[in-house]
Amino acid sequence: MREADDESIADIEARLWHDDPRFARGLGKGRPRRPREYRRGWAWPAMVLALAAIVAGVLVPHGLLLASGLVAAAGAVHQLDTRRRRLHRRRRH
Structure with missing residues (x-):
């Protein structure tokens, strides 16, 4: 992957952690929870x-x-x- 792609993915990941940490933690464990707007x-x-x-x-x-x-x-x-x-x-x- 190019370095620009890595930065984009890291930016998306940081936004996800900031927006909905419970959902992001679930993705990391392989068992995602519902996103906040559906809870x-x-x-x-x-x-x-x-x-x-x-x-x-x-x-x-x-x-x-x-x-x-x-x-x-x-x-x-x-x-x-x-x-x-x-x-x-x-x-x-």
Whole structure:
């Protein structure tokens, strides 16, 4: 490989380690993890709880419970949007 190629690969590797160290460590071990933009962790359980709060707020006419469920659902949907994260990361570099 040419020296310029080695520098390019080293630059890509450094960016990967900086951007998502857990993913890079997994690649080094031969067992890669999901990239950060596909790890949603708590978003799905939060969505389930938010929907349960919305349903409970409708069944038991309680406006505060309904409103908090809607806010929590909006937060969970925001965490599930991977396109937003990729666009934000591109602007930073």
